[in-house]
Amino acid sequence: xxxxxxxxxxxxxxxxxxxxxxxxGFNEDLTAKRPKRLDLLGDLNRDGLVIxxxxxxxxxxxxxxxxxxxxxxxxxxILLDSDEATAAIDTRCNQVAADIVKQLFSNFTLGGLAHGMxxxxxxxxxxxxxxxSSGIAVNIDVLYMIESDNPYNQA
Numbered sequence: 001x002x003x004x005x006x007x008x009x010x011x012x013x014x015x016x017x018x019x020x021x022x023x024x025g026f027n028e029d030l031t032a033k034r035p036k037r038l039d040l041l042g043d044l045n046r047d048g049l050v051i052x053x054x055x056x057x058x059x060x061x062x063x064x065x066x067x068x069x070x071x072x073x074x075x076x077x078i079l080l081d082s083d084e085a086t087a088a089i090d091t092r093c094n095q096v097a098a099d100i101v102k103q104l105f106s107n108f109t110l111g112g113l114a115h116g117m118x119x120x121x122x123x124x125x126x127x128x129x130x131x132x133s134s135g136i137a138v139n140i141d142v143l144y145m146i147e148s149d150n151p152y153n154q155a
Contacts, residue, residue, distance in 0.1 A: 002120045002152055003027055003152070004151045004152050005113060005144055005146050005152065005153070005154055006054075006057075006069075006071060006083065006144070006149060008112050008113050009015055009071065009110055009114060009142055009144060010052065010054060010073075010082065011033055012107075012111060012113055012141065013032070013033075013073060013075075013110070013113055013123060013142075014032040014033075014052060015102070015107075015119045016104055016107060016110075017031075017032035017050045017052065017075065017100065017102050017103065017106050018030070018031065018032050018071065019097050019099070019103060020100065020103050022052075026028070026096065026102075026103070027095040027096070027097040027098075027099055028048055028092075029047075029048055030048050030049075030050050030077065030096070030099070030100070031048055031049055031050065032050045032052055033049055033050070033051055034050065034051075034052050034054075034133040035051060035053065043084065044126045045058065045078070045080065045118050046080075047060060047079060047133075048077070048078070048079070049078045050075050050076065050077045050078075050100070051073045051075070051076045051078070052073060052074075052075055053072075053073065053075075053076065054071065054072075054073055055056055055072040055073065055130070056072070056139040057069050057070060057071045057072070058070050060143065063145055063148065063149060064148060065147065065148055066146070066147060066148055066155035067146055067147075067148045067155070068115070068143060068144070068145045069143070069144055069145070069146065070141045070142075070143055071078055071141065071143075071144065072139065072140070072141050073139075073140050073141075073142060074137050074138070074139050074140075075100055075104075075138045075139075075140070076127070076132050076135055076136075076137045076138070077093075077096045077097075077100065077135050077138075078086055078135045079093065079096065079133060079134055079135050080133045085094070085117075087149060089134055093124075093126055093134070093136040094136075096136055097124045097133050097136045097138055099112070100138045101119070102136060104138075104140065105117065109119050110142070111136060113144060114142045114143055114144045115144060115145060116142075117140055117141065117142070117143070118141050119138075119139065120140055121139070122139065123138065123139055123141075124136060125137040125139070126131060132146040141150070
């Protein structure tokens with residue numbers, strides 16, 4: 001059986017983030033991960049890891065035939081600067097957030113899976129992941145439409 005549309009969207013976001021590399025003209029090499037469980041403590045010390053967290057969706061519009069869904073995602077980039085780093089962590093956070101936004105919005109329909117994408121408030125959030133790491137979260141909504149009676153089919 002095929003995947004539901006929302007699963008295909010999660011896979012597409014993961015592929016986009018994995019395309020953020022220095023070789024592709026970005027500031028960092030980032031690696032996406034969609035968590036297998038809610039406990040991520042073992043992952044918080046991997047520099048350049050972007051955890052893609054799917055949040056609770058809301059219905060934007062609905063009819064008998066189709067439902068437009070707003071699906072929030074938070075992309076949390078873990079950043080570990082060495083003690084020898086000379087630039088402010090804010091500089092690195094800003095660059096990583098800009099790289100993520102640039103890459104996501106280069107394909108804001110996710111190859112036709114979505115009707116669009118938008119930044120969500122707060123669009124950028126710095127956080128302390130652990131004693132050794134900090135990071136930046138990019139918050140987005142992906143808008144997509146499914147058949148009202150079948151979440152496996154786009155409408």
